[in-house]
Amino acid sequence: MVNTKRTRDLLTRSTNLDVNSIVDELRSLRNASLESRQRHNRPPKLPSRKILVGVAEGLSASLFPNRLGSSELADEGIDHYVGHMLNVTLRELMVQIQHELHYNSGMEVLSDEDRQQSVDITRAFAKRLPKVRTLLESDIIAAYEGDPAARNVDEVLVCYPGIMAITHYRLAHELHNLGVPLIARMISEIAHSVTGIEIHPGAQISGSFFIDHGTGVVIGETAIIGKNVRLYQAVTLGAKRFPVDENGALVKGNVRHPIVEDDVVIYAGATILGRITIGSGSTIGGNVWLTHSVPPRSNISQPQS
Numbered sequence: 001m002v003n004t005k006r007t008r009d010l011l012t013r014s015t016n017l018d019v020n021s022i023v024d025e026l027r028s029l030r031n032a033s034l035e036s037r038q039r040h041n042r043p044p045k046l047p048s049r050k051i052l053v054g055v056a057e058g059l060s061a062s063l064f065p066n067r068l069g070s071s072e073l074a075d076e077g078i079d080h081y082v083g084h085m086l087n088v089t090l091r092e093l094m095v096q097i098q099h100e101l102h103y104n105s106g107m108e109v110l111s112d113e114d115r116q117q118s119v120d121i122t123r124a125f126a127k128r129l130p131k132v133r134t135l136l137e138s139d140i141i142a143a144y145e146g147d148p149a150a151r152n153v154d155e156v157l158v159c160y161p162g163i164m165a166i167t168h169y170r171l172a173h174e175l176h177n178l179g180v181p182l183i184a185r186m187i188s189e190i191a192h193s194v195t196g197i198e199i200h201p202g203a204q205i206s207g208s209f210f211i212d213h214g215t216g217v218v219i220g221e222t223a224i225i226g227k228n229v230r231l232y233q234a235v236t237l238g239a240k241r242f243p244v245d246e247n248g249a250l251v252k253g254n255v256r257h258p259i260v261e262d263d264v265v266i267y268a269g270a271t272i273l274g275r276i277t278i279g280s281g282s283t284i285g286g287n288v289w290l291t292h293s294v295p296p297r298s299n300i301s302q303p304q305s
Contacts, residue, residue: 044103044110047096047183049190055096056187058089059171063133067157086126093183094122100182121178128174138207139166146210146230161195162211172201203257205229213268220257226280229260232268240274240291261296 061069062085065078073081101114140163143156150156157163168191176184184201192198196215199205203219206227211217216234219225223237239256258272261280269287272278276293284290285301294300 044105044107045099046103047099047186049186051092051096052183052186053190055089055093056168056171056190058085058092059129060167062086062089063129063136063167064157067154086129090122090126093125094118096183097121097180100180103182121175121180124178125174132170132174135170135207136163136167139163139209142208142210142228142230143212147212160214161197162214165191165195165197165199165211165214165217166205166209167191169199169201169203169205173203173205176201206262222255222275223257224259226260226262226264228263230265232266232286234269235266236271236273238271238273 062082065073065082069081097118098110098115101118102110105111105114140153140156143160143163144150144153168187172184172187175187188199188201197211197217199219200221202221203223203225205225208228209225210230212230213233217231218236218238220238237258237260243251243254245251255275257275259277261278263281264278266284267286270284270290272284272290274291276291278284279294279296279298281296282294282298282300288300288302290300
């Protein structure tokens with residue numbers, strides 16, 4: 001039987017890691033960083049990514065309890081389950097909203113105004129969940145109808161990475177619009193880390209949206225996507241350039257991403273950059289590099305060699 005204490009003592013003597021001096025150096029660097037950002041006191045907590053993973057899962061289960069909720073649910077218990085999940089999940093979300101508001105305020109103590117605002121944001125978000133559910137239903141149907149490999153809508157919901165990404169996006173988008181962009185970005189990035197699909201929560205995406213396969217898709221903050229749009233893997237809706245101010249710093253918040261109108265299909269590897277418009281009913285071929293607007297019903301492909 002291994003003597004754990006003896007092994008630990010031996011390891012400490014033989015390796016001489018000098019942890020205390022490393023702790024001192026890290027403290028000095030941390031304090032210098034806080035000083036440079038004019039945070040002289042201990043900064044408020046940020047929202048917790050770990051808790052937001054659970055929040056996103058709880059909200060998804062509340063929206064689709066039969067498929068993403070408990071496998072033990074009976075029909076008569078569904079409403080009770082959804083109510084319980086919403087109560088637990090929304091309260092956890094409210095605490096995370098308080099952390100973001102507190103962090104943004106720069107104050108040592110969460111103010112009564114921020115505490116009330118966290119309640120108001122959570123209530124407003126909860127009221128938007130039926131709208132989110134309706135949009136997601138249209139996305140799931142679009143995926144089923146747009147992919148010959150999909151055998152039923154349940155398979156689409158539980159298996160397709162594009163649906164996971166768009167679910168997180170639609171939840172995050174509402175939070176972004178309600179004034180908690182950090183939490184919104186974190187929820188979107190949770191899906192990004194799992195699926196390889198990056199959708200900024202500030203993007204505007206209409207219903208019946210389908211991302212097939214999906215890995216490598218990037219949709220920027222100011223992109224606007226119409227109804228019944230289909231993207232394939234490695235599509236980028238990005239910015240053409242990044243303007244800077246007189247001090248050389250990047251200008252934040254300017255409109256810089258494409259507008260994709262209704263009924264557009266964009267095939268794998270296409271890169272569409274800048275505030276350009278892809279007209280309704282257009283098809284953009286694979287690996288196309290596009291930096292100018294195209295009219296409705298265009299068919300853009302690479303030139304044949």
